[in-house]
Amino acid sequence: MRICIDSNQFIFGLSGSDVASETLLKLLPRLEVVIPRLIIKEVTRNLNQSQVKAFYALLNRAPRVSIVDEPVPIELVRKYVGLGLREKADAVIGAFAEWQGARYIISENRHFLNELQSTVFEVVSPEEFLRLYYWAVMENQ
Numbered sequence: 001m002r003i004c005i006d007s008n009q010f011i012f013g014l015s016g017s018d019v020a021s022e023t024l025l026k027l028l029p030r031l032e033v034v035i036p037r038l039i040i041k042e043v044t045r046n047l048n049q050s051q052v053k054a055f056y057a058l059l060n061r062a063p064r065v066s067i068v069d070e071p072v073p074i075e076l077v078r079k080y081v082g083l084g085l086r087e088k089a090d091a092v093i094g095a096f097a098e099w100q101g102a103r104y105i106i107s108e109n110r111h112f113l114n115e116l117q118s119t120v121f122e123v124v125s126p127e128e129f130l131r132l133y134y135w136a137v138m139e140n141q
Contacts, residue, residue, distance in 0.1 A: 006107035007042035020126035034100040
């Protein structure tokens, strides 16, 4: 299952301010994750130097994480602006998730969680994703 992780989850997990985000990051090597360069920039802007090093070390240990540099198709961004998301960030991430075929966006962003109703992917908190992930693991045993 392909997922997209919002910048806040990396920041919370690396700063140690959220247990679910920390747990999510520990699972990163097992997950198929797509991340737009926009999120990488946001994360590194909000971390101190040692946390940035830890962030890149984490990404290097996660072989199924892809950082995508290509621009998100503008038609998809417009679609998500039309759904009520802010053009400069949230609409781009929603469009990115659809474009990359992500099944989930993991975020605690109120705009994603409360305002976005998508049939293409689900927006879940890290706690919700961990429940879904562990349920899927248990079913496959």
